[in-house]
Structure formats: C-alpha cells, structure tokens
Amino acid sequence: MYQTPKGFNDILPEDAPYWRHVTATAERVASLYGFERIDTPIIEFTEVFERGAGQGAAVVVDKEMYTFQDKDGASLTLRPEFTAGIMRAYLEHGMRVRPQPVKLYTLGPIFRHENVQAGRFRQHTQWNVEVVGEIDPAVDFEVMSIAWSLFSELGFRGLSFQVNSIGCPDPACRPRHLAALVAYFAAYRGQLNEIDRRRLDVNPLRLLDSKEKESQPLLDAAPRSIDYLCDSCRQHFQALCGYLDWAALPYEINTRLVRGFDYYTKTVFEVWAEGIGAQAAICGGGRYDGLVELLGGPPTPGIGFGSGVERLIAALKEQQVQPPALLKPTVQVSYIGKGEIGQQAKQAALGLVRELRQAGVGALLPFGDRSLKSQLKTADKAGVAHVVIVGEGELQSGQWTVRSLADSSQQAVARAELIAWLAAQQ
C-alpha cells in the first residue's frame, strides 16, 4: 500500500472548515491593513536561498533544502521559506519605485527536509507577511499588529508576544555583544556539554535559547543583546516597545529570543500559544535589514513574519475553537419509481437540481437509483433541510412532495413554484 512520503500530509475534507477559517481570515485581515497579495513560484534558483542564507548557514541550509538539477542543468530548489523569493521579486520587478514601504503577504506551501515532530512537517503551509523599504519602528509595530489581529480574529485566547532586539552589524552593536557572549561562555567552557560547546564555536547567539541542563544556570547572567545595542538600535527598540505599551498588546522582552541567520537585525518576535508540545510558537518574525543587499540589491530595510497554518490549526483545536461551518446544500431531490416512470422521475429530478443550483440554492442528487428509504438516510446524513420527492404521482399532478427533515412534515408544492418556495426557505 502506498503511503505519503514522510512529512507530507493529505488534508482531508474534515479539516476543510479550519483551513477556510484560517485562510479566509488571513485574507480579510490583510486587506484591512492594506497588504497586497503576492505569489512567487514554489521553485527558485538554488542561489536565491543560498545567498539569502549567508555563508555561515549555507551548510545547514543545503542539508534541509529540496534541491535538484533541472534537465537543462540549472540547480533549482523547492522554496524552504518565503522571504528570499519575495525579495527577489521585489528587486526583479523594481518595486522600490512603488510608494514605500511595500506591504505584501502570501500564503502557500514551503518545503524543508527535516525530521517530523509535533507541528513540524516537510511540507507545510505558511502565511507570510513582509514590509519592505522602511525602517520606521512603527512598521515593526504594524507587522506585529497584523499578526495580533489575525490570531485574535481566529479566536485564540491567552496569546502573548515575545520580543527582543538583536542589534545590527555595526561594530558598536552586535559584534560587541557577540564578543562579550563568547568571552562569558568561554570562561565556563568546562561546564558546557558537547552540544553547547559546539554552539559556542559555531553560533554563539544560539546559546541563549539553549535547552541543555548544564547551561541553564549560566543563562541568567549571560550578556544580553539589548544591553549592547548601538544608539540607533536602542532607540528603535524603545520606540517599538512604546508603541506596544500604548496599544496595550501583551508582550514580554525575551532576551533569549534569537535568530539563526546573520541577516536578521534589530527586532525579533514570536507569538506563543499553549498546548502544541515543544513548538509553542505559532508565529515567528523579525527585521532583516541586511537581506536585500545579500541578494544583490541596494540597502533596503525589511521586516516580516511567517506563521504555519497546520500549526495554527492544531493550536485552534487545542483551544477548542470551532471554525465557522462551510456552506452546504440545503435541498435534496429524490426520485422514485420503477422502469420507464423511474427514468422519467430521475430526469425530472436532474432538471430541478439544475434549476435550483442556477437559482443559487444548493442542491444534491442521490445517485444509483436507490430506494427512497436509502435516499432519505443519505439526505439525513448530508444535513439538508428539505427533500423534494418526485415519482409517478408528482409527475402526473405537477404537485411535488416536499418533506421537511426537521419535523417530518410534508406538503405538496406546484413544480412551477418550487424554486421560489425552496429559495425562500433558506
């Protein structure tokens, strides 16, 4: 028996209401904030993601990307993220001549070859928001606000922001912090376990969100990035926190919140929700003022976030949020009779269903010439309100039977008035 490849999932009809809830709400909120939709290809030249990731992370990135060679020899990659592709589009289509900042959102699948665990798959769907071309901290606030609006509208309760600033590449900023961080942990090198010793050598910032037992006692006194910010970054962060205070959005300054890639600057944030295992974050984002330059463009500030739809849905279920029901047909047209009469009744039912749908009334037709009993069972399970019954008697009199499933009442309605009658019941 065939199975889906590891980490790839079918999305079954049972989950459709959740998907509609999330995607429809995202679209609505985005338009409320004046964000415009962009859709980039699922495949980009591998270089877009490699250059975007920067040299340090390239090894890691290569390992987790679905990269393949096209028939003409080009190296292509299934997008492992949205931001790099959107920045490529920003440059390719000269979006810097549009009014700045450019506010974009997108929704679609991304692919990473990683091992599955709760809320993590090899293909997952992400809602992604980017604001490009403006460094004003009010933009950071705007991006966090739209995330907040989405999650509130979806029905989440008890959400909170985690915020931090990791500074910028200016020698007076992050490099100073990194040096202090390395010096601090190097002094305790003997206490670190193997994993954290490697972090110290490879990606010291990551020590700050280490889960290793041995390191926990060291974390409280570890140098915090917010204490090493340059003037520009400090003012930026203070302004952002000021806006968050003013809007009364609940947030916590989390000095251990970091990012793994070099192009991130200043603001990093997440939104956390309870109840989905180790993956508490339902949204992660940050400012990436260095990215566009890495891709060969002019210095261009940007900030954005991504939010995994599968994870959102899992969290919604965890919080027992009921998505709105999808629209369903409200009428079934059943046909009965044997032989010639049966075929006439079926044809008549076909005609009524067609007219109902044209009139905007959702209608179902039972197939396979089943017994009326069976057809009523089907109607009951489909949840329709009315069953129209057409058989020999109805064909002769022109008065068709309409059964209301709620109270089992039946009445005769003239065929000519049926459409209007049923439409009025909705």
Add this chain to the structure above:
RNA sequence: GUGACCAUAGCUCAAUUGGCAGAGCACCUGGUUGUGGCCCAGGAGGUCGUGGGUUCGAGCCCCACUGGUCACCCCA
C-alpha cells in the same frame, strides 16, 4: 543527522504458550409497492505497512526498509 515508542478492516482496537484473522463504529442491502434518525437481520470490506529470515507452522520471534507519534539537533 540522533534517540525512544509504535504499525491488524475506512476509524478505534482485540486475537491465550507461535496453531483456522475478530468486535464496535462507519459503509451497502433488506425488515412487502413511496418515507430519514432508534432498533433488528444480512452483506461487503484484510496478501496483518513492505521485503527478507527463523520455524512443520509467524499477526505474534529476528533483521532491514517505509510510514506514524514524541523529543533532540537545526529552525529560513
């Protein structure tokens, strides 16, 4: 990439020490001509995830692979 646990019908699960593959739910059909939900009866649905091995004999024991769950690594 690492580790733990797991895989029998569409779903949830049984199957004594290795000895004839089962139940409930769901599905289909009936319970006299054209009436749903409840009930009753019947039917269909499985090469026991796949491939090897041990054995007279494997759903059960061993190995590999695939997939699932969870955690680590990593996290764009």
